[in-house]
Amino acid sequence: MVDRSLELFECGHRACAGCGPAIAARLMLKAVGTNSIIVSSTGCMEVFSTPYPETAWKVPWIHSLFENASAVASGIEAALKRQGRSEKVVVIAGDGATFDIGMLCISGAFERGHDFTYICYDNEAYMNTGIQRSGATPYDASTTTSPAGKRSFGNKRPKKDMPQILAAHGAPYVATASISYPADLMQKIERALNTPGPCYVQVHTPCATGWGFESEQTMHVGKLAVETGLWVNYEMMDGKVTKVKKVVRKPVEEYLKVQKRFRHLFKPVRQDAEIATIQAQADRNAEKFGLDIKVKK
Amino acid sequence: MPLSVGCTARPGKARGNRTGAWRTFKPDFKHDKCTKCGQCILICPEGCVEQREDEYYYPDLTYCKGCGLCAEECPAEDVEMRKEEK
Amino acid sequence: MLKITEGSFAVADAVRLSRPGVIAAYPITPQTHIVERLAEMVADGELESEYITVESEFSALSACLGASAAGSRTYSATTSQGLALMYEVCFNVAGMRLPILMTIANRAMSAPLSIWNDQQDSISLRDSGWIQFYAEDNQEATDLHFIGYRAIEDHRVLLPAMVCFDGYILTHTYEPVDIPTEEEVNGYLPPFKPYQRLDAADPISFGMYATPEYYMEFRYEIDQAMQRANEVIIQAGKEFGEHFGREYGSLVESYRMDDADTALVAMGSVCGTIKDAIDELRSEGKKVGLVRLRTYRPFPTMELKKALDGVSRVAVLDRNISLGSKGAVGLEVKDALYGSGIVVLDYIVGLGGRDIRKKDIAAITALVVQGKGDMFYGLRTEVL
Numbered sequence: 057m058v059d060r061s062l063e064l065f066e067c068g069h070r071a072c073a074g075c076g077p078a079i080a081a082r083l084m085l086k087a088v089g090t091n092s093i094i095v096s097s098t099g100c101m102e103v104f105s106t107p108y109p110e111t112a113w114k115v116p117w118i119h120s121l122f123e124n125a126s127a128v129a130s131g132i133e134a135a136l137k138r139q140g141r142s143e144k145v146v147v148i149a150g151d152g153a154t155f156d157i158g159m160l161c162i163s164g165a166f167e168r169g170h171d172f173t174y175i176c177y178d179n180e181a182y183m184n185t186g187i188q189r190s191g192a193t194p195y196d197a198s199t200t201t202s203p204a205g206k207r208s209f210g211n212k213r214p215k216k217d218m219p220q221i222l223a224a225h226g227a228p229y230v231a232t233a234s235i236s237y238p239a240d241l242m243q244k245i246e247r248a249l250n251t252p253g254p255c256y257v258q259v260h261t262p263c264a265t266g267w268g269f270e271s272e273q274t275m276h277v278g279k280l281a282v283e284t285g286l287w288v289n290y291e292m293m294d295g296k297v298t299k300v301k302k303v304v305r306k307p308v309e310e311y312l313k314v315q316k317r318f319r320h321l322f323k324p325v326r327q328d329a330e331i332a333t334i335q336a337q338a339d340r341n342a343e344k345f346g347l348d349i350k351v352k353k
Numbered sequence: 354m355p356l357s358v359g360c361t362a363r364p365g366k367a368r369g370n371r372t373g374a375w376r377t378f379k380p381d382f383k384h385d386k387c388t389k390c391g392q393c394i395l396i397c398p399e400g401c402v403e404q405r406e407d408e409y410y411y412p413d414l415t416y417c418k419g420c421g422l423c424a425e426e427c428p429a430e431d432v433e434m435r436k437e438e439k
Numbered sequence: 440m441l442k443i444t445e446g447s448f449a450v451a452d453a454v455r456l457s458r459p460g461v462i463a464a465y466p467i468t469p470q471t472h473i474v475e476r477l478a479e480m481v482a483d484g485e486l487e488s489e490y491i492t493v494e495s496e497f498s499a500l501s502a503c504l505g506a507s508a509a510g511s512r513t514y515s516a517t518t519s520q521g522l523a524l525m526y527e528v529c530f531n532v533a534g535m536r537l538p539i540l541m542t543i544a545n546r547a548m549s550a551p552l553s554i555w556n557d558q559q560d561s562i563s564l565r566d567s568g569w570i571q572f573y574a575e576d577n578q579e580a581t582d583l584h585f586i587g588y589r590a591i592e593d594h595r596v597l598l599p600a601m602v603c604f605d606g607y608i609l610t611h612t613y614e615p616v617d618i619p620t621e622e623e624v625n626g627y628l629p630p631f632k633p634y635q636r637l638d639a640a641d642p643i644s645f646g647m648y649a650t651p652e653y654y655m656e657f658r659y660e661i662d663q664a665m666q667r668a669n670e671v672i673i674q675a676g677k678e679f680g681e682h683f684g685r686e687y688g689s690l691v692e693s694y695r696m697d698d699a700d701t702a703l704v705a706m707g708s709v710c711g712t713i714k715d716a717i718d719e720l721r722s723e724g725k726k727v728g729l730v731r732l733r734t735y736r737p738f739p740t741m742e743l744k745k746a747l748d749g750v751s752r753v754a755v756l757d758r759n760i761s762l763g764s765k766g767a768v769g770l771e772v773k774d775a776l777y778g779s780g781i782v783v784l785d786y787i788v789g790l791g792g793r794d795i796r797k798k799d800i801a802a803i804t805a806l807v808v809q810g811k812g813d814m815f816y817g818l819r820t821e822v823l
Contacts, residue, residue: 060395067401067416068367073375074420078398093637095505108653109354109362110370111644116637119646120504120531127498131461131505131513132637134489138460138511143639161501164494238395264420272421272434275396358597358634359536360657362644 058087058242069112071104074271076261076278077150079235080177081105081112084148084259087245088173090115092144093136095129097153098122100184101177116143123157125149126165126174133170144249145172151192152182154258155216166225166254173248173255176218179263187266191216194286195337196330197317199266204320209330214337222256223295229253230292234260236278240289240301247291260287268316280311285338288345300345308335372399376419379437384409386429393423393432441617446577446609447472449616450516450542450602453584455486456624457540460511460631463491463502467521468554469606470544474516488514496521500528500541507537508645510636512588515539518606519546519560526564532599533568533661535646536634538591539599540584545707545758546606547791555792556606558707562735562759562767568661570600570668571735573706577614579687579733580604582679585619585628586687590675594634596668598661605708607792619683627682665737672734690739692731693746695721699728701804702747704772705756706732709788709795713756716800727804732768740775752782754807758789765813784812793817 064085071078077100088094096102096119105112106119120128125147133145149158154176162174181199182188189202195214198204202211223230229251233241241259248255262277264270269277281287282301286308289301309331312318321327321334342348382393393410394402401416402423412423424432444452451473454462462481464474480486489506493499496517503513517525522543532539543561547553561571572587574580580602587600604610635643649657669690676687694714696702703713710731720727730746732739747753753776757766764770769785776783784807789795799817806812 060391063400065400066364066367067399067413068370068372069399070370070372071398073398073418074422075398079396079422082398082400083395091639093509093639103648105367106362106644106647108360108647108649109357110366111362111364111647112367113644114364114642116639116642117644118505118508118637120501120535121527124497124501124504124528127493127501128505128508130491130493130498131463131502131507132509133505134461134463134491134502135506135509135511135513138487138489139509143637160495161498164498167494168491235396270421272425274398274420274422275426356653356656356660358660359534359645360647360649360653361635362647364642364644 058246060086062086062089064090064114066112066114068110069105070107072265074264074274076179076235076263076274077101077177078104079274080259080261083235083238083241084175084245085115087242088144088146088249091142092146093132095125095132095145095147097125097149097158099150099153101148101150103184122153124161125153125158127161129172130165130168130170133172147172147174149176151176151178151180152190155191155218163225166222166227170254171252173245173257175245176258177261178258179261179266181266183263183266195334196321198320199317209320209327219256219258219292223292227254227256228294229255232258232289234278234282234287234289236275236282237289244291269314273314277314280306280314284308284311285341285347286311288341288347290345297345300347302347302349304349304351305338305342305347308338371415372418373415376417376437378419378421378434379414380412380417380419380423381433381435382410382412383431383433385431387431388429390428392426392428396422396426398422441615443613443615445472445611445613446580446604447611448476449577449581449618450584451476451480452618453581454514455480456619456621457584457588457628458512459488459514461489461491461503461506461513462515463493463499464515465493465496465499465517465521467496467518469546469610470516470518472610473542473544496524497528500525500532503539504528504532504535504537507539508535508637510633512631513539514541516542516544518544519548522560522564523548529564529567529569534657536597537599538597540587540591541599541601543601543603544606544610545603553791556608557758557790558603559759561601561603565736565767568598568665569736570598572600572602572733573735574602574604574609575708575710575731577609577612577616578685580609581616581618582683582685582687585624586672586675586679589628590668590672592631593671596664596671597634598664598668603707608708623682627679669737669739687733689742690732690734691742691746692733694729694731696728696730696746698726700726700751701807702750702753703727703729703756703800703804704732704753704768705729706735706768707758709756709758712795712797713800716797719797720801720804725804735768738771743772743775747776747781750781752807754803754812755783755785756788756803757785760787760790782810786812786814786816788816
């Protein structure tokens with residue numbers, strides 16, 4: 057059972073007001089507990105939590121580089137095994153570090169089967185460097201390197217399917233979660249920790265600054281992502297989907313219209329074809345995962 | 354204080370950074386409709402809400418950045434954001 | 440025990456005897472025989488280490504970084520392109536003050552692709568904060584692993600080290616090497632005692648970022664540790680001599696320097712050839728000697744100045760080139776001797792496996808006497 061009163065991430069960190077990843081850090085650590093070693097990649101969370109000498113981490117924590125967290129974790133896990141120690145090794149890395157630059161190290165570590173949990177806090181762009189697109193940026197999101205313009209609706213590609221890629225590596229437990237569903241998130245992390253082998257949890261962490269919404273909307277925006285079917289919370293055991301959060305789906309525009317990164321789909325003129333494309337993505341998710349709760353009328 | 358070897362640090366020092374100075378709006382926990390569900394503590398990005406002996410919740414204004422999530426997410430609507438007079 | 444063995448196997452024995460808790464390595468020519476032999480030792484239970492077969496050199500050193508921070512003695516080996524792929528991690532390891540030891544089987548850098556020897560690979564990492572040892576032969580390569588671990592794990596140092604030995608010329612050569620016993624090594628190299636480590640019982644944050652208020656002082660501290668390493672390595676080398684009878688009490692080695700007016704300065708296996716060439720030159724009455732650098736970082740400025748005191752001219756043989764300038768060792772020697780009046784000329788030699796023969800050493804000695812240098816030596820002008 058997760059001890060909700062456990063506080064392992066301290067006040068005084070420099071995250072933006074309403075920061076999704078800061079909420080994620082607190083919730084993750086409640087589930088991870090004190091007998092752990094955290095490995096962070098370079099990124100927002102690393103920067104807002106560890107300007108020397110002000111660390112916000114009350115558990116052992118290490119940051120090496122942007123792209124090598126899983127390799128560092130491999131070494132730690134091996135050392136702990138050799139020394140007969142019991143700490144759990146947990147990587148916490150952003151989507152850029154996970155989907156893009158860290159891919160090689162992640163693939164290697166998962167293939168080798170190290171006993172560790174990899175948590176990706178996914179805010180869908182390189183936020184620390186100023187909101188540039190990553191392999192996790194959704195279709196049509198405007199970022200500073202995929203700006204909407206006269207000839208562009210923003211990011212041209214859908215999000216990479218990382219959970220599927222890691223499941224294909226033979227990961228025994230893969231899950232997606234959202235900070236907007238804290239109990240589910242903490243339970244999944246706890247499950248990953250208690251499953252031997254390399255496990256992956258991808259956590260949707262809305263970013264007020266990068267996505268363009270007011271700081272008090274962080275949890276609400278995260279809920280809308282799930283309720284529209286654009287983000288699916290599910291679990292996979294040994295490569296098979298075993299549990300899905302079902303919803304009474306809302307139209308995707310309810311999610312899109314509350315964020316500045318999708319504003320160009322509504323202003324100056326409504327882009328029906330683009331919105332329909334995104335709706336089709338949600339519909340495909342619904343079909344693939346059996347998302348829809350049948351409502352009797 | 355002499356530098357650590359290799360730029361390491363032990364916990365505790367983050368509290369030296371009083372982020373409450375960032376705030377424009379301040380949460381007012383009314384303790385009126387509060388059902389003591391604990392949602393505000395759980396989702397505060399700062400982790401600066403505490404439950405005291407009276408079982409009600411109080412924000413630590415030394416660190417509260419005034420994001421408004423506690424007010425927005427309180428199921429009982431017991432928290433209100435007010436412009437802070439400084 | 441003296442045995443005829445390949446350089447790579449002797450090094451693998453040295454690693455086994457050093458008892459690393461974690462090994463992470465990726466195969467690359469001409470380092471492969473080392474890591475294959477270590478894998479065999481683990482498979483046969485001769486070596487109780489966690490051996491991580493990483494997917495790249497980048498991950499090899501990253502895994503070592505994690506293992507070292509978690510408190511284990513760690514080891515890797517690489518060369519050339521592999522070392523270049525580690526570039527970013529190299530700086531990181533040194534800045535985090537993690538005493539990781541790595542063998543470098545020196546090899547040229549691509550392009551053009553070359554699997555043959557020069558020292559461009561490790562030289563290009565000279566600014567990364569790693570101690571760099573260069574071995575002349577396989578006995579020294581073996582011994583430097585023990586001395587290396589002992590020196591870098593000293594809490595006055597806490598820096599990583601590369602033990603460099605020339606690819607093929609040493610890695611694949613069979614020579615008699617005295618491999619000490621476990622008992623002998625255990626008496627010299629104590630178990631690793633980390634200065635600090637990742638530990639749930641005493642949480643600590645590693646790898647924080649430093650604002651302009653702190654960054655420069657952290658860099659200064661690394662340089663200070665490098666300065667202290669001078670003395671610690673010498674001490675470790677002397678004590679090695681007491682334990683094993685082979686003395687390494689200096690960062691430079693002087694050969695027939697007593698009355699020399701012309702000195703050659705070099706690093707690595709070429710020094711064996713140079714010594715033979717010097718013997719011949721001496722028999723012709725030429726007053727030539729050799730000063731061999733055992734470490735390039737820390738650069739042994741004081742010892743080098745002392746060793747070269749009284750000579751008229753110095754020829755530096757560089758198996759590397761800082762393109763657009765000179766050889767990296769030549770630049771350092773010029774700096775060390777600045778204001779002394781000694782003529783220092785640099786010769787770029789032996790790149791990409793080009794042989795350096797005794798007659799080349801004689802020719803370079805003649806060139807430096809004529810005042811001709813700061814040049815590539817031995818170019819095949821017919822293909823230019």
